[in-house]
Amino acid sequence: MTRKADRSQDRQAAPHESGRNSARFASFVVGAVLAFAICAAVGWKASSSNIFRDFGRFHTRLSPESFFQPTAREVMALARELLDKNKVNVVIGGSSVFYGVGQPEGQTIADNLRRDLGENYRVINLAMRGGDVSGIAEQTVEMLLREQYRVVYVSDIAVGGTVTLLGSTPYQYYFWDARARNMLIDWPARDQRLTLPWYAEQRMSAMLNKYLYFMDLWNTIGYDYVFTVYSTLIPGHFWQARKDLPDNEIDPPEQFRYRNGELELQLIKRISEMPTEPEWTLVGTALETALPDVVRKSAVLAVCENSPWLLEQAAPETQAIRKAMRERMVKRVMEVGPSSLLACEGFEKDDYIDRVHLSVSGAAKIAPRLADRVRATSRNNGWVQ
Amino acid sequence: MKAATLGLCVKWALIGALVGVVANYYLYRVWLPIAPFVYQAF
Structure with a gap:
C-alpha cells in the first residue's frame, strides 16, 4: 500500500520537476543571449564615437605592443573628430621614425608639422613603432578618402625598402578588421595577393567582430575602466585604465644616445649593397600593390638616411653607395606615383638619437621640408591655390 | 510556488x-596575440 502511494506521488512530481528544468534552461539561454547581445550593442555604440581623449599618438601603452588593438571603427571615429572635411588633412604614418621615438609629446614631427602648416591643415599621427608605409595609417587614409576627406599621407620609407602588402605583422589585424567591415578602397592588385584562408584566425576574428563588436567593447572598457590583459610594458598594475597612462616617450639624455654605435656602424656596412635592377623594380611594384592609386597620388614618402655622424665613419665607398641608393630610392618611388624627397640631407649628429631615429631638433628640422611637400601635393590635387 | x-x-x-x-570576452581575448612582437625597426 505504501509503495503504491509513493509511485503515485512520483508520477505527480515528475512533470513538475521537468517543468522546473525547462524553466531553468530557458532562463539560462535567454540570459546568455541577452547579455551577449547587450555586449555587442554596447561595443557598437562605444565605437560609434571617439573614445580617445587628448590623443597625441598611439604610444606604447596605447598600441598593439601592449595588447591594446584599436579597431578600424575606433580609429575612424578618432579621425573624424580630429580632422575636418573643409581643410586639408595630413595623416602621418610609417615606422618609429615618424611615430617619433626620441621626441616627447608636443615635440614630435607631427606636432612640428601641425605648427608649420597652420590653421588650414589638420594633422594626425597614426604611425606605429615597427610600422611600415602600409598599415594602420595608410588604411585609415583609404577610409578617409572614401568619406570624401582631402588627405595627404606622409610617411617615411626605408632606403631600398620593399613595402609589405598589409603592413607589419603586429598591425595586420587592422587590415582584416577594416576589410571585413568594407571600409577600405577596393584594390584588386592587393586583393589578388591575399593568401590568408577565410578560416585563419585573423580573418575569422575580424568577420565575427564585424557583427559582434567584442574588440570595440573590451577596448573601450580597457581604455576607460580596467584593462584585462597583462603586459610587461605597463608600469604598476596592468589593469589600470589605459586612459590614465601618459605618453612615455622621452628626449633621451646624451648618455643614452648612440648607445650601440659600433653595432650600428656594422649594420650600415651590411645594408650598403646596391639592390639589383629586379629589386629596384620590386620596390616600385610593392608600392603599387600595397597602396591604391588614389592614395599614392596623395602620398609624400620621405627618405631619411642613417645618421650622418655614423655614415661619415663608414668607408668612402660605403658612403658613395648609400648616396646612390637614396637618390635611386626617391626616383623609384616617384615613378609609381607618390611625391618623395630626401628629407634628412644636411642633418647633423645631434639631429639623431641613434642610427635612424630623429631627435627633437631633427623633428623641428624635417617638418618644414615635409610641409613644403604637403602644400605642393595639396596644390597638385587642386585643394588649395 | 510561483515566487x-x-x-x-x-x-x-x-x-x-x-x-x-x-x-x-573570450572572443576578444582568444584572438589577442600574446607572443612578444619582433620589430623590424629595432
Missing part, C-alpha cells in the same frame, strides 16, 4: 548573463 519559480528563473538568467559576458 519560487520566478526566483529560479532569475537565478538562472543571471548565470546565463554571466556566461554571455564571459563568452563575449
